[in-house]
Amino acid sequence: xxxxxxxxxxxxxxxxxxxxxxxxxxxxxxxxxxxxxxxxxxxxxxxxxxxxxxxxxxxxxxxxxxxxxxxxxxxxxxxxxxxxxxxxxxxxxxxxxxxxxxxxxxxxxxxxxxxxxxxxxxxxxxxxxxxxxxxxxxxxxxxxxxxxxxxxxxxxxxxxxxxxxxxxxxxxxxxxxxxxxxxxxxxxxxxxxxxxxxxxxxxxxxxxxxxxxxxxxxxxxxxxxxxxxxxxxxxxxxxxxxxxxxxxxxxxxxxxxxxxxxxxxxxxxxxxxxxxxxxxxxxxxxxxxxxxxxxxxxxxxxxxxxxxxxxxxxxxxxxxxxxxxxxxxxxxxxxxxxxxxxxxxxxxxxxxxxxxxxxxxxxxxxxxxxxxxxxxxxxxxxxxxxxxxxxxxxxxxxxxxxxxxxxxxxxxxxxxxxxxxxxxxxxxxxx
Numbered sequence: 001x002x003x004x005x006x007x008x009x010x011x012x013x014x015x016x017x018x019x020x021x022x023x024x025x026x027x028x029x030x031x032x033x034x035x036x037x038x039x040x041x042x043x044x045x046x047x048x049x050x051x052x053x054x055x056x057x058x059x060x061x062x063x064x065x066x067x068x069x070x071x072x073x074x075x076x077x078x079x080x081x082x083x084x085x086x087x088x089x090x091x092x093x094x095x096x097x098x099x100x101x102x103x104x105x106x107x108x109x110x111x112x113x114x115x116x117x118x119x120x121x122x123x124x125x126x127x128x129x130x131x132x133x134x135x136x137x138x139x140x141x142x143x144x145x146x147x148x149x150x151x152x153x154x155x156x157x158x159x160x161x162x163x164x165x166x167x168x169x170x171x172x173x174x175x176x177x178x179x180x181x182x183x184x185x186x187x188x189x190x191x192x193x194x195x196x197x198x199x200x201x202x203x204x205x206x207x208x209x210x211x212x213x214x215x216x217x218x219x220x221x222x223x224x225x226x227x228x229x230x231x232x233x234x235x236x237x238x239x240x241x242x243x244x245x246x247x248x249x250x251x252x253x254x255x256x257x258x259x260x261x262x263x264x265x266x267x268x269x270x271x272x273x274x275x276x277x278x279x280x281x282x283x284x285x286x287x288x289x290x291x292x293x294x295x296x297x298x299x300x301x302x303x304x305x306x307x308x309x310x311x312x313x314x315x316x317x318x319x320x321x322x323x324x325x326x327x328x329x330x331x332x333x334x335x336x337x338x339x340x341x342x343x344x345x346x347x348x349x350x351x352x353x354x355x356x357x358x359x360x361x362x363x364x365x366x367x368x369x370x371x372x373x374x375x376x377x378x379x380x381x382x383x384x385x386x387x388x389x390x391x392x393x394x395x396x397x398x399x400x401x402x403x404x405x406x407x408x409x410x411x412x413x414x415x416x417x418x419x420x421x422x423x424x425x426x427x428x429x430x431x
Contacts, residue, residue, distance in 0.1 A: 009326050024417060027417060027418070032276050039084075043089060049242075052261045058165060059164075060164075064165075069120075079121045081254070101163070104131065107197060141158055152196060156196075170182040171248060172247050202353070245269050282430055287409065290323050291421070292306070308375055376392075376401045
């Protein structure tokens, strides 16, 4: 008996019929109701916070308050929909707009233009409060706050350190290195100095040169994740912080706001992310067929790696992955695609150890994963050369991909897991 599946590829849909008895899992996220009244939800979160006094008791009249907000690379956080509500809560607690400053947590990303500030935070916020940008390479903007137990010297933006109170904002999602985004990431890499970011990010690489990436730095993993533990220490050096983070539905609407203690409130948000996007599985499969969910999630390979990273969590070590990734902008972004010009994975790793970048790490990890488990990518014909340079097998149809997969598995009775929205769903192996 065959079962039909419809998978996204760019703007199109691809159908496939698979033997029902071989399909052991169909991994889909949980449908969640979106928050209807965002200002009311923000008010409820900050006045009934987790492990913290309410925001009106945390701030006092005369306090200079800094709000840390993510940059344009996190536009999905939808700041214009909730920042005004946060400002209104601060006003009601006796903090006028003139005593509030927004610090853009660029990390080492480029600075925003004025227009981009409006785009990311909304006209109302930009019109009400001062905005400054924390740009990691500008060493003069950072002050020393201490050294972590792993020996990383910590430099944090002076506007944050000098504030009376700091409100860390952001969105919590699965993160391929830090386990989960949000929370302490507002501080590191958000408003940390360049050497601090580099020192923290190097924990993502294996302690032995030539061994590639640290296996503990992965999606959903916090315990034993050196990068996460180190950045949590850095964030804890600031004693005057309060958290407001958002969790999202699979369609990108607000599902929940968590507020209060900068660590324990964030952990509550991580649990909600796991409930929505973490999908329990009882076994790994010989073959995983994964779609990002179509455009724009498969616009380029950099975005597409979210799909392959999640798919590898559902496949056996001697299995095969088929990923449907159109990648119409195959050479974007250049700071990712350029990493595939290195002759070998070793060369890629050595370059990354000299000057760490997140796109470089993703490029290295992609190469290492494809070396371990064959990745067959259903993509546009013109992407073949680039995909092969990246260590991937490029095909133009799902039928061709299945033929190659069967050759590699060398049998007909293989098990299959299907991931129709693999960019957003994380398989969680039980037991």
